[in-house]
Amino acid sequence: MDMVYLDNNATTPLDPAVAEKMSWFLKEHFGNPSSLYPIGRQVQEMINEAREHVAKALGAFKSEVYFTGSGTESDNHAILGVLEAYPDKKEFITSAVEHPAVQQTAIYLEKKGYKVAYVPVDRYGLIDLDFLRSAVTPRTALVSIMYGNNEIGTIQPIEDVVRIAKENGALVHTDAVQAFGKIDVQVEKLGVDLLSVSSHKIYGPKGVGALYVRRGTSILPFLHGGHQERGLRAGTENTIGIIGFGEAARILPEKFESDRARIERLAARLKAGIEEKIPKVRFNGHPEQRIKSTLNFSFLGLEAEAVLLALATKEIYVSTGSACSEELEEVSHVLLAIGLRPEIARSTVRLSLGRFNTEDDIDIVLRELPDIIEKLRKISAFNPEDV
Numbered sequence: 001m002d003m004v005y006l007d008n009n010a011t012t013p014l015d016p017a018v019a020e021k022m023s024w025f026l027k028e029h030f031g032n033p034s035s036l037y038p039i040g041r042q043v044q045e046m047i048n049e050a051r052e053h054v055a056k057a058l059g060a061f062k063s064e065v066y067f068t069g070s071g072t073e074s075d076n077h078a079i080l081g082v083l084e085a086y087p088d089k090k091e092f093i094t095s096a097v098e099h100p101a102v103q104q105t106a107i108y109l110e111k112k113g114y115k116v117a118y119v120p121v122d123r124y125g126l127i128d129l130d131f132l133r134s135a136v137t138p139r140t141a142l143v144s145i146m147y148g149n150n151e152i153g154t155i156q157p158i159e160d161v162v163r164i165a166k167e168n169g170a171l172v173h174t175d176a177v178q179a180f181g182k183i184d185v186q187v188e189k190l191g192v193d194l195l196s197v198s199s200h201k202i203y204g205p206k207g208v209g210a211l212y213v214r215r216g217t218s219i220l221p222f223l224h225g226g227h228q229e230r231g232l233r234a235g236t237e238n239t240i241g242i243i244g245f246g247e248a249a250r251i252l253p254e255k256f257e258s259d260r261a262r263i264e265r266l267a268a269r270l271k272a273g274i275e276e277k278i279p280k281v282r283f284n285g286h287p288e289q290r291i292k293s294t295l296n297f298s299f300l301g302l303e304a305e306a307v308l309l310a311l312a313t314k315e316i317y318v319s320t321g322s323a324c325s326e327e328l329e330e331v332s333h334v335l336l337a338i339g340l341r342p343e344i345a346r347s348t349v350r351l352s353l354g355r356f357n358t359e360d361d362i363d364i365v366l367r368e369l370p371d372i373i374e375k376l377r378k379i380s381a382f383n384p385e386d387v
């Protein structure tokens with residue numbers, strides 16, 4: 001039996017076209033892009049082509065895209081780089097449901113003496129715009145609110161965030177790592193000043209990301225050293241990673257609409273099947289304003305880890321709660337923020353679909369999962385009256 005990979009929010013498989021481009025590049029091009037002779041210049045040109053592809057996919061100018069070492073680095077750089085550029089503004093606003101790449105940076109800032117406000121969310125994970133309106137002041141340097149949530153998929157109203165922030169002269173960053181490739185991410189439409197993306201969520205290689213910085217935005221370097229990335233990101237470029245990321249971004253617009261329609265259809269079938277076949281499940285996330293390929297379910301009365309391991313014995317791969325690094329946290333802060341009790345949060349499993357999932361995958365999960373849940377509930381002395 002082939003594996004069923006339903007953890008595309010954690011990472012995506014490499015698209016075969018990306019793998020092909022990367023292996024060609026690896027064999028043919030070892031030059032340092034900073035070298036002035038042809039084998040260096042050629043690689044610099046290829047990096048700029050990759051930049052063009054990422055920029056095009058985001059609706060940005062090429063000059064507004066900087067390559068980084070990950071989505072995490074893009075988030076850190078956006079936040080710390082802007083705050084350093086505005087030493088007189090000591091306030092930062094983010095949300096209660098951010099990925100650790102932003103959440104932990106906010107905690108670091110608090111320790112450094114910044115005033116940090118965390119915008120709460122409702123039971124669907126949508127931010128409270130009234131709270132944001134009352135929290136933002138002329139001393140706010142930056143508001144950082146994610147676009148699509150990695151755990152429950154909820155899509156935040158970024159255009160409203162931008163409007164509110166601008167009224168007070170604050171800049172806006174959005175972590176679009178999870179949204180990019182799944183919904184249309186266009187920087188002009190959103191109106192943000194900074195935006196983070198990551199290659200390994202769009203069928204590209206790991207360890208490379210990009211930061212969009214709107215023309216004219218003040219931001220200081222995060223790494224110090226050479227002049228790479230026009231002085232904003234020192235260090236010899238991850239050339240192979242950037243070439244792969246560029247290829248993944250080149251393919252993205254071509255496949256976007258057909259991928260999206262197909263993946264959303266599969267996800268809708270899986271969601272309906274789980275809700276029909278399994279009693280006592282709770283769906284988490286916004287019913288509509290959501291990345292539809294993300295399905296987050298609490299299987300009441302069970303430990304999510306037991307479900308994950310039982311599925312893994314059938315070569316079905318999903319994740320519990322969050323997911324870049326599951327061992328980090330006991331109970332997901334996102335699930336607590338939408339009001340779940342800790343024991344319900346602990347029973348939560350995320351199934352996330354992507355480009356390479358098939359109807360067969362959904363058939364297999366809908367055949368195996370109800371059985372697994374029933375058996376686990378028998379041995380866990382599950383009492384439906386308790387939940």
Ligand SMILES: Cc1ncc(COP(=O)(O)O)c(C=O)c1O
Pocket residue numbers: 009010070071072073075099101146148149150175176177178198199200207208209323324
């Ligand atoms: C919303 C979000 N932001 C940031 C990241 C971190 O990206 P990277 O793994 O490239 O560091 C992730 C990864 O899961 C994510 O989902």
